[in-house]
Amino acid sequence: MLDHQTTANPDERGGFLIRKATMIQKNTRQIADVYKMGKKPLGTGAFGVVTKGVHKVTGQERAIKTVLKKKIKNMDRFKQEVIILQELDHPNVLKLYEYFEDEKNVYLVTELCQGGELFDRIIQEEFFSEKEAARLFK
Numbered sequence: 001m002l003d004h005q006t007t008a009n010p011d012e013r014g015g016f017l018i019r020k021a022t023m024i025q026k027n028t029r030q031i032a033d034v035y036k037m038g039k040k041p042l043g044t045g046a047f048g049v050v051t052k053g054v055h056k057v058t059g060q061e062r063a064i065k066t067v068l069k070k071k072i073k074n075m076d077r078f079k080q081e082v083i084i085l086q087e088l089d090h091p092n093v094l095k096l097y098e099y100f101e102d103e104k105n106v107y108l109v110t111e112l113c114q115g116g117e118l119f120d121r122i123i124q125e126e127f128f129s130e131k132e133a134a135r136l137f138k
Contacts (some may be wrong), residue, residue: 031100
């Protein structure tokens, strides 16, 4: 069990709300019991792969990041960050819906963002005016 006592006043932090959390909200079921996971990666990174998942009951589409446990250097710190993400509630921050864990991996189920990679847009456009950058970030 991990303790996290951070709170933020929404007025002082631009609308962010972090509630007190004391433990990670880990799903006790296996991810395959809850989500049908796509085979084609949406993206890859140093720690894992992101695929599309569909909730078997609701049909909601989500992004599922699969992270190899052996790639996580500090599991306590990783879990503290998951706690913060689970408690953070803001329309401009990616929402973490669920967390699963098995012997080899952790699975972070988040909202599905389909706008593409910002880095790819920067490379494609080569230059953004301040107005265009503000529009993209909005």
